[in-house]
Amino acid sequence: MAVSSRVRFLILFIFGIFIAKGCNAAATDIELDAKAQLLHRLDSLNLLLYTFLLILTVLTIWTFKHRRLRFLHETGLAVIYGLIVGAIIRYGFTTNSAIQHMPVVPDNSSKYNQSVPPDTLWLRFPEDKGGGVIKNKTFAYTFRGEIYKQDNEIDLKATFDPEIFFNIILPPIIFHAGYSLKRKYFFRNLGAILMFALLGTTISSFVIGVLMYAFIQLIPHLASSFTFLDTLYFGALISPTDPLTIISIFNDLHVDVNLYALVFGESVLNDAVAIVLSGSIQNYGERYQSGSGGFETVAFFQALGDFVGIFSLSLFIGATMGCITAFLTKFTRVRDFPLLESALFVLMSYSTFLIAEASDLTGVVAVLFCGICQAHYTYNNLSTDSRHRTKQLFELLNFLAENFIFSYIGVSMFTFPKHHFDPGFIFAGFFCALVGRAANVYPLSFLLNLGRKPKIPINYQHMLFCAGLRGAMSFALAIRNTVSDARQAMLTTTSLIVILTVIFQGGGTTQFLSWFDIPVGVDEEVEGLSYNGVRSPYDSVDSAGSGGEGGFGDLDVHRERTPPYNSMQDGSLPGGSGTKGNEKALLARIWGDFDTKYMKPLLTHSRPTLLETLPVCCGPLARILTTTQQMTQDDVTRHVDSDSDLHVEIREMERRRTSIQPRKRNDDLDDDDDDDDEDLRIIGLEGFIPLRTL
């Protein structure tokens, strides 16, 4: 982890460390030691800076939550604090770079004809030149990057290593998104989500790419430095929307679950799509290499193949690793040792990311689907202790990682040395980002509404448009490569778009929701889409956060809980069974059946067992793959639900029901693909009477 010299010296200044200490030493060894120690201290100060920013953010978030202020969200806060601290570092102190650099040339004896610079240099002072006491030593230097403007005192140490973003910060965020996905509503809206995420992000990328290219032709100094591929790459990196801010507000306000599923599902998946897309564009560039920004059919189709191949292979790796973990936790008694079990869970999930990255696939996609599988299968096999532990661990990691990224975006706006502010490009970027988002949401909603029974109303479409804040993924992609001027301009524009959308769009979410009359405070079981209209928050109920993973990422304990009879009343409103059949695609239904019959019995302790679902000829195999626990379990005491709150909830529901009125039965559960219902049926206290419409 590195820090700009400005940051370093500000901090040195503040903490009053004796840099001079040890400088009286004559021997090079001791000076090297002292230098290493100084660097260690500076690294610590750098980490400390961000830790303090996070502490500040946490305390302010708490104040806001406590005082129920909603005009600014935590990620917005983190960005703003980052900006302030960055500005202080930049303008509050004079630059006084202590980094000594020395121009060197190759040794006389060496010949070098490679097209890339060497990885390491060995520096040795010749006899006739300077070097003082270090004349007879050889020092090694490693490659850092290219320098464009020699007069520009670029501090190369200031690059926050993008490796850390990609290998350490991103995986827990993405895994958490998968692990905490409300799978029920996700699968119910799968068609729309896939449409928006896969097709929508691609459309958005191309629209932005083309528009940007057109814009750039109008500005002469930009036209020379950007190729069409560059603008297309920019389109790909600016297209993914960020779930964090919006989703946590949606959670607090209990926005209609289907809108929630659309926004969350889309933004989780489009991160994955964007990273694969940008990789394909780079590969296309490598293959085509005309540099003119032209178009070649073969390379294009290869890129398309890349896209499909990488995405599906990554998905496959993620799902496979998830299933292996489920298998391990089912067939070993590792659950007797919750610590080992949790460690295994974490390690398997992280290795999924690494395997995909190491195989030149996309770790983000792999870890996302791994998270979904872990939640769907493995979670059911875990001990109670491990369930809590893994949930809470990833929740915390996600929280810290998110806020770290947003603080860093703020700080880096001022301290990152490779920014390139180009007003024309920035303006064009903002405009195109808006147009790209619109080109994703509105046409696709129109298309979807042609075939979709509960249509996506226009106010939901507006909300989807407004929910298009840019976030961590865009920034991470932009900062990954900042060698050329074009890339630096992209980074600057991306940073600005992220900062402004997070602060203003994020902060305005509550306002947008009321402008567009989006139902808030909605019961999870009551689908807003079916009504197609406005419902007053007063007829809302609160069972959200208990039926599935709702309470998972939820910070707000100040929910107003309406009395249970409201829940009962709402349960009998129209819109339940009638429209459900239409919501499911054939594919989803087939998968649901397959999952219930084979995958769940194989990978979890759920029923029916494989003995019941496999053909008779496979009997012996089925016997091996069915655990004693699976055979002998007692329906009531088992905890196979994917959220332990659920179990309590069911008991409470039963209590309510028996004390108030019998429930209406709902018979179309056969084509039901979602696992929560699955679990409900399994734990169901009265056997197989469906609890869905409770």
Add this chain to the structure above:
Amino acid sequence: MAVSSRVRFLILFIFGIFIAKGCNAAATDIELDAKAQLLHRLDSLNLLLYTFLLILTVLTIWTFKHRRLRFLHETGLAVIYGLIVGAIIRYGFTTNSAIQHMPVVPDNSSKYNQSVPPDTLWLRFPEDKGGGVIKNKTFAYTFRGEIYKQDNEIDLKATFDPEIFFNIILPPIIFHAGYSLKRKYFFRNLGAILMFALLGTTISSFVIGVLMYAFIQLIPHLASSFTFLDTLYFGALISPTDPLTIISIFNDLHVDVNLYALVFGESVLNDAVAIVLSGSIQNYGERYQSGSGGFETVAFFQALGDFVGIFSLSLFIGATMGCITAFLTKFTRVRDFPLLESALFVLMSYSTFLIAEASDLTGVVAVLFCGICQAHYTYNNLSTDSRHRTKQLFELLNFLAENFIFSYIGVSMFTFPKHHFDPGFIFAGFFCALVGRAANVYPLSFLLNLGRKPKIPINYQHMLFCAGLRGAMSFALAIRNTVSDARQAMLTTTSLIVILTVIFQGGGTTQFLSWFDIPVGVDEEVEGLSYNGVRSPYDSVDSAGSGGEGGFGDLDVHRERTPPYNSMQDGSLPGGSGTKGNEKALLARIWGDFDTKYMKPLLTHSRPTLLETLPVCCGPLARILTTTQQMTQDDVTRHVDSDSDLHVEIREMERRRTSIQPRKRNDDLDDDDDDDDEDLRIIGLEGFIPLRTL
């Protein structure tokens, strides 16, 4: 994070990645991109290697636990797996370094007369030399280290950055040690622990230093390269003992709590002592700089001052940050948002480490005492959710970090390029490490026994001697600086000592315990030391792991729980109240009183409140510092205990007691300084009747 070229290429080999991909590119930019991508993939593979090693370790540990094999401990396993993988990487594949290096000399125009090498080099190929397409570009290179043997193809990328050990891996381990400390027994044996840790480690360091120096004089080729300061530094880094392995076995076997406290307390503190001591020795070296290994009084006393100053300042910072966290959690309602609360807790604790490191103090000491304070004060203010979350989080982090270090020690034995195997030095190192340990344990036990009422019996002394495995801290200190031959020989010897002690001493712990007739399966409340003799495991009871933090780090759920009446029976054995007064030092008693009267009421919600303990004149202040919760709380329903298990335990105890017989009263509670008793008194279901002798 970097990896040796061997590792990299092995892994490349295994996973069959197409390195050649992108090599047809002509443009330097694209090649640079491809190179960056390759490095990213290699970093991923490197991380993956260790992740797999950890997964393997977890699965094997589980198997061992499941089959109740005790001959090898988990850390031993991690080391052995590491060794095997390291050996495969080293000998299974031919070296094929792909790192290109190029010798360079300073540019003609540059003059350089500093005594340290420059931080960065700017490489530019002159017109008349090679460089192919990269002729007109400037590249930046950063300093990595010195090269000693030019013919030795040292891959500088292979250094696993010690910064990562010190900034990322160590803090959670040390914090966990403090956070999970059984404070009750720790404070009861405080005198002995401080004696062993502070004085003992210093004695051990000097004994080892002197002996090693003597040895080295016998071997000519060593005598020239080692100074007395070098051997003293070696003494300091090899002296700290590692708690991990022993303690987890002690936990499983329920070894007598006082022995547990002695071993754990000493090994936790001596890590801190060793790191400060080695720093002081380095500073002494910087000040003295004769290089002859002579002795100078002023520098010596400055080093002594350093030692005392750094230790106490670090302790102060740690304790202060712990108290600030307690204060924050007491006086804000941040506990309403457990996620924010946990995040604050983690961030405050980590920032303690960073503040100390950034101020040139010792983060390890600070974070250790921060952990103790967090457990003592802050823990009581946390919400139930945060208590579980923080405990489980640090338990998991500690587990992963520990096993990572031990795997790495194994792997690095073969792959780290800077090993220097010197049989003489290694043999001397082993011998001196043993002698140093003996010089710590036996004389100090003798001294302690002069003033200590429950003496430390000879079998306990033997066990203390055998518990002296070396571990993570020694390795971390040794790998921090490997520039000179002497330091490299130290690293090799340290690695070997760590590996062999962990495998053999760790694996033999169970055997040692039975050889020395140490009581195992002991009730926490029954102090083995008082009996001075052998007790059969059959009259043991099991309340360990419930009265304090016992169950915290405990992996073993297979304990044999003896029926409660045994507990009752043991409780009435002699050795309780009679010896207790003698165990407490005056200082400890004063601190205990102060803590109960002022610190706990100020920093937690416990009673008595400051209104009761402060003099009347401070009434208004006391009122401000006393929360409503503190005033209005109900004694029975409050959870101020430092471990939520305790509460359940108390209820159970009460149940038992009321169902069996009334307990004997113990009146000497006033001079009782330990907080668990404090808590017992507060939660006590019958008001102020002490529960201690239950």
